[in-house]
Amino acid sequence: MKSRALVLEKQRELSLREIDLPYRLGPDDVRVRIHTVGICGSDVHYYTHGRIGPFVVREPMVLGHEASGVVTEVGGNVSHLRVGERVCMEPGIPDLTSRAARLGVYNVDPGVRFWATPPVHGCLTPEVIHPAAFTFALPDSVSFAEGAMVEPFAIGMQAVIKARMQPGDVCVVTGAGPIGLMVALAALAGGASEVLVSDLVEEKLAIAARYDGIIPVNVSRESLREVIDRRCGEDWGADVVFEASGSHRVYDEVLACVRPAGVVVLVGMPIEKVTFDIVSAQAKELRIETVFRYANVYDRAIELIASGKVDLKPLISETFDFEQSIAAFERAASARPNDVKLQITLDA
Structure with missing residues (x-):
């Protein structure tokens, strides 16, 4: 036609x-x-x-x-x-x-x-x-x-499902773009006690700060690892780290910010190949998950929006x-x- x-x-x-x-x-x-x-x-x-x-x-x-x-x-x-x-x-x-x-x-x-x-x-x-x-x-x-x-929020839902989060988990999202914010909101809806969202751009972080439970971290001014140390204790880390920036420079920081036996969920897609420190991941015995779009989450995403739990x-x-x-x-x-x-x- x-x-x-x-x-x-x-x-x-x-x-x-x-x-x-x-x-x-x-x-x-x-x-x-x-x-x-x-x-x-x-x-x-x-x-x-x-x-x-x-x-x-x-x-x-x-x-x-x-x-x-x-x-x-x-x-x-x-x-x-x-x-x-x-x-x-x-x-x-x-x-x-x-x-x-x-x-x-x-x-x-x-x-x-x-x-x-x-x-x-x-x-x-x-x-x-x-x-x-x-x-x-x-x-x-x-x-x-x-x-x-609903479509971009479904990606956040998929990331949280892949993380197999526990109620009260402290989460980190690297990247405050649209998908990073969707992941943060899905994590809060999934039971996170708080979600730290990091970025270099203050305007993006100001939008993230509108939501209760999201803590913006401008990594051009302060160390994400130091913020996590203050909240989770030194030499520990967040329960779940979601990488949503797609930056090839962020992977060392991601591994440093997650606790031993924690979870890393790779959501952002780098344009170029990245270097990944496998030994550091093994030493913490991390579980690493990846996300490509979503499956079987649309109905639940719609219900969360309809309920008012996600705005x-x-x-x-x-x-x-x-x-x-x-x-x-x-x-x-x-x-x-x-x-x-x-x-x-x-x-x-």
Whole structure:
């Protein structure tokens, strides 16, 4: 079908234009009128660099994968969703017969088709068709804007689940970007007594400081290790350290900040290869977990937001109309320190 969309033509070239999209409603699908789409760091990276690792933009691609909207049509086999229902969509579509899916780890299915990951089109277009199994109803208390935030919050949820946290754990998050803040909020919801969030940028830390239970640490002014020593005792450390900055320089600090037999969860993705001190990790007998997107967490993420235990609204920095999409991406690419999440509305 033909639809107007925000199209990444090639590196650093965006256009709002008509494009043919390969959408056809199947019996297990729903048609969704898109309302709100968030701009993710990966969208911006494709725009500025034209690739992320092995995923290269070789032909025009519609951007966007954090979305909410309204169901306008349901396939014949769909019974849990109805026309007019407000929803958000999990953007990765695996092969449900794959070995990864049968193991419950469909996020690492090699054949997964993820919105706005070449060559798969994203959702910055007025209408999409999506599997009903990966489309989730939004409670009345969850706005469209919050619904579009479920996708990045799901990454925080996945990180906390992989950590297997205990009630009262002291946690550290390195990196106060959007994902770092999502991890911190998920950790608080998961029972952390407090979460130290470190960064170099004061504006980001000021946003983190709005939340009770989050302690900002500006590592340009004070040592993260010394702050942890004051809170956890010298020569000990935090129970869980989440690395969410993606910086290749932070790994020695991460290992220094976690307690013996503690947990390190690697969430941020470095652009270049990193040096990792395996012996230091072995000497503490650390458990090291990694995160790639998420699996089986969307429903719980939505319930946490609906319950009021997690408030994502302070992280929405500004909202743009669909016709302002290119300007929104240019602003996102400028990396203003006060911006956490920019969103685009298509059905205001």
